[in-house]
Amino acid sequence: MISMIRRRAFLGAAATGGLALVAGCTGGSNPGGGSGNGNGNGGAAIEETSSVSMTGSQFDPRNIHVDTGATVTWTNDDGFDHTVTSASDNWDKDSSVAGGEETTHTFEESGVYDVYCTIHGGSDLSGMSMKVGVGDTAIESPLGGGSSGDDDGGGMY
Numbered sequence: 001m002i003s004m005i006r007r008r009a010f011l012g013a014a015a016t017g018g019l020a021l022v023a024g025c026t027g028g029s030n031p032g033g034g035s036g037n038g039n040g041n042g043g044a045a046i047e048e049t050s051s052v053s054m055t056g057s058q059f060d061p062r063n064i065h066v067d068t069g070a071t072v073t074w075t076n077d078d079g080f081d082h083t084v085t086s087a088s089d090n091w092d093k094d095s096s097v098a099g100g101e102e103t104t105h106t107f108e109e110s111g112v113y114d115v116y117c118t119i120h121g122g123s124d125l126s127g128m129s130m131k132v133g134v135g136d137t138a139i140e141s142p143l144g145g146g147s148s149g150d151d152d153g154g155g156m157y
C-alpha cells in the first residue's frame, strides 16, 4: 500500500521535475558496473564468452575474455581440419580439431593467452589466430576483425 502511494508521488515528481530526476538516476546506476576493459583502441571488440567458433578459417570471435578457471571451448564449424595451438609461451596446447569436433582448455591463471591455427595462421598472430584474456589481465592490443592488417602472409618467401 505504502509503496503504491510512494510510486504515485514519484511519478508525479518525474512529470514535473523530469530533468533533475533523470540526471539523478543515471548518476546512481553508473558506478559499480564497470568490469574494467574500457580501452577501446582500434575498435576491436573483446567478447565475454567461453565459446569460440572456427569458421571460414578464422576464430570467431578473435578476442575473448573469461574468468579465471573458466574452460574455453573451440568448435570447428568448417568441414576441414583446424588446430588450436598456443602462440604464447605462457601455456601449452596443440590440438588438431576435425570438422564438427571441438576442443577445450581450462585457464587456471590470469593472463593473456595467444592462440593460432598451425594450418591457416602463424604464431605471430597473422591469419587464423586469436587472444584469450583471463581474469583481471586485460588484452592491451586486441586483434583486428578483418584481414586488413599490415601482415598479408608474405613472410614465407
Ligand SMILES: [Cu+2]
Pocket: 057, 081, 082, 083, 117, 118, 119, 120, 121, 128
Ligand atoms: Cu585452421
